[in-house]
Amino acid sequence: MQFETCHIPGLVIVTPKVFSDSRGFFFEAYNRKPFEEAGITANFVQDNQSQSSYGVIRGLHFQRNPFAQSKLVRVLQGTILDVGVDIREGSPTFGQHFSIELSAENKKQLFLPAGFAHGFSVLSETAIVAYKCDNYYSKESEGGIRYDDPELAIDWKIDPAKAIVSGKDLELPLLSESFANFTY
Numbered sequence: 001m002q003f004e005t006c007h008i009p010g011l012v013i014v015t016p017k018v019f020s021d022s023r024g025f026f027f028e029a030y031n032r033k034p035f036e037e038a039g040i041t042a043n044f045v046q047d048n049q050s051q052s053s054y055g056v057i058r059g060l061h062f063q064r065n066p067f068a069q070s071k072l073v074r075v076l077q078g079t080i081l082d083v084g085v086d087i088r089e090g091s092p093t094f095g096q097h098f099s100i101e102l103s104a105e106n107k108k109q110l111f112l113p114a115g116f117a118h119g120f121s122v123l124s125e126t127a128i129v130a131y132k133c134d135n136y137y138s139k140e141s142e143g144g145i146r147y148d149d150p151e152l153a154i155d156w157k158i159d160p161a162k163a164i165v166s167g168k169d170l171e172l173p174l175l176s177e178s179f180a181n182f183t184y
């Protein structure tokens, strides 16, 4: 299992060790010990799974305290562009985002600690996404940011005319509306 960091502290790219043989392959998607050794001590309590077709963008979502969630995201089928936006108050990288292609083929996972807004776009015909969360779903604690906030300028790598976004997500506020007190 390989753990890599990126330009935003806290985000971790996890690449499993894959054992291939004549039957197919095997890998450990999660094992508490190496994750803890890599500094990921999240106590996962909920597993989610969604299926989406090409052009779907889900996000950008987060939950407020006391239900803020760390997430470990992977793809069971297809390819997505997974995106994390730093919304940690006082963070030097506040408002910056990181994106990475996660696919059933590359088997990469993205760990996002609490304090990140999360979203993904579907780059393949369909995609099944699975993610572990270390806090329970709480409708009352849900928050979000517009996926097409010009300030974030996220390239979702899909034709904007083909974007499929839920009515709920289209009504999300901009980063500057949610975090009005923050100055760059």
Ligand SMILES: Cc1cn([C@H]2C[C@H](O)[C@@H](COP(=O)(O)OP(=O)(O)O[C@H]3O[C@@H](C)C(=O)[C@@H](O)[C@H]3O)O2)c(=O)[nH]c1=O
Residues within 6 Å of the ligand: 048, 050, 058, 059, 060, 061, 062, 118, 119, 120, 137, 166, 168
């Ligand atoms: C997230 C969630 C939703 N639901 C319900 C609420 C709603 O009726 C239905 C669909 O919810 P949503 O439209 O919010 O689903 P979705 O847009 O897929 O929401 C997810 O997006 C990705 C990007 C995340 O990071 C997740 O944390 C989550 O916010 O499922 C649960 O019962 N439990 C959950 O944990």
